[in-house]
Amino acid sequence: MGVSPEPPGQSLGGETIRSVRNPLIQAVRRLHRSNGRLEQGLLLLEGTHLLEEALGLGLRPDLVLATPDWLERQCALLERLPDAGRLRTASPEVLAAAATTRHPDGVLLTLAMAQLPSPTAGDASPGFVLALDRLQDPGNLGTLLRTALAAGVERVWLAEGADPLQPKVLRASSGAALALPIERMTSAELHTRLAKAKGCGLQLVAAMVPEAAGTVRPYWELDWCRPTALLLGNEGAGLAPELVQLADRWVTIPHSPAVESLNVAAAAALLLLERPRQAHGGTAS
Numbered sequence: 001m002g003v004s005p006e007p008p009g010q011s012l013g014g015e016t017i018r019s020v021r022n023p024l025i026q027a028v029r030r031l032h033r034s035n036g037r038l039e040q041g042l043l044l045l046e047g048t049h050l051l052e053e054a055l056g057l058g059l060r061p062d063l064v065l066a067t068p069d070w071l072e073r074q075c076a077l078l079e080r081l082p083d084a085g086r087l088r089t090a091s092p093e094v095l096a097a098a099a100t101t102r103h104p105d106g107v108l109l110t111l112a113m114a115q116l117p118s119p120t121a122g123d124a125s126p127g128f129v130l131a132l133d134r135l136q137d138p139g140n141l142g143t144l145l146r147t148a149l150a151a152g153v154e155r156v157w158l159a160e161g162a163d164p165l166q167p168k169v170l171r172a173s174s175g176a177a178l179a180l181p182i183e184r185m186t187s188a189e190l191h192t193r194l195a196k197a198k199g200c201g202l203q204l205v206a207a208m209v210p211e212a213a214g215t216v217r218p219y220w221e222l223d224w225c226r227p228t229a230l231l232l233g234n235e236g237a238g239l240a241p242e243l244v245q246l247a248d249r250w251v252t253i254p255h256s257p258a259v260e261s262l263n264v265a266a267a268a269a270l271l272l273l274e275r276p277r278q279a280h281g282g283t284a285s
């Protein structure tokens with residue numbers, strides 16, 4: 001069963017839901033899990049900021065669930081809701097039970113996955129791709145997606161790892177996960193996809209820790225303005241050897257040997273933003 005709200009009553013948001021056993025709340029709770037999201041074709045977003053981001057992207061919430069207090073405080077935002085019939089109120093306790101966060105700020109929303117950017121629409125040969133190899137941590141993935149959007153990444157290809165549509169990733173991405181064409185696949189599929197992209201002229205750039213063996217050079221020496229796929233490895237094992245081998249450029253961010261590597265999202269910020277830096281006149285050195 002989906003979470004489409006019952007018709008509202010007289011007041012804005014209808015009668016306040018006071019029981020966690022309410023079927024609408026039960027359906028929202030099922031969205032905490034990946035199989036519940038797939039089953040209902042919906043995502044769960046939490047907090048005023050994500051509601052603003054979704055509305056800013058022109059997305060239409062399937063349901064907005066808010067506390068009476070939140071409704072009072074957010075009249076201006078409510079006017080931007082495309083369909084007030086999608087609004088329901090719940091007591092703070094029920095809203096907290098429907099949310100994954102410990103202290104929700106009074107609102108959550110659900111959104112049809114079908115509204116997200118299609119990973120295959122548009123330009124068949126993207127100029128800037130981010131490929132992530134089995135990233136595990138939802139916070140890292142969300143942070144990375146936010147930077148990817150800021151850097152002008154056109155496609156994100158994920159080999160397994162954290163689900164990009166889980167509430168933690170959506171929060172950490174600050175809504176960027178809603179704006180990027182993201183495709184999740186198996187490791188073997190990512191390998192095939194990258195090999196094909198290489199055949200179409202993309203340079204495959206593997207991000208390596210400084211001590212990595214082979215022809216690794218500082219990232220600022222690379223011409224990032226060429227069509228590029230940047231490959232980043234996961235938190236524990238780094239990039240799979242098959243992907244390192246498939247790459248045709250290997251770059252690193254040099255740093256003190258006091259640490260073995262940088263956090264993957266921290267490394268990604270420097271690497272991804274090098275492309276717009278060079279495009280704005282800062283040349284490769």
Ligand SMILES: C[S@@+](CC[C@H](N)C(=O)[O-])C[C@H]1O[C@@H](n2cnc3c(N)ncnc32)[C@H](O)[C@@H]1O
Binds near residue numbers: 206235239255261262
């Ligand atoms: C935490 S690191 C993985 C460390 C892992 N032990 C290894 O040897 O690759 C996760 C990923 O972040 C990227 N990364 C971390 N530090 C980097 C650096 N100094 N330069 C370039 N990429 C880096 C790499 O893609 C790496 O696979």
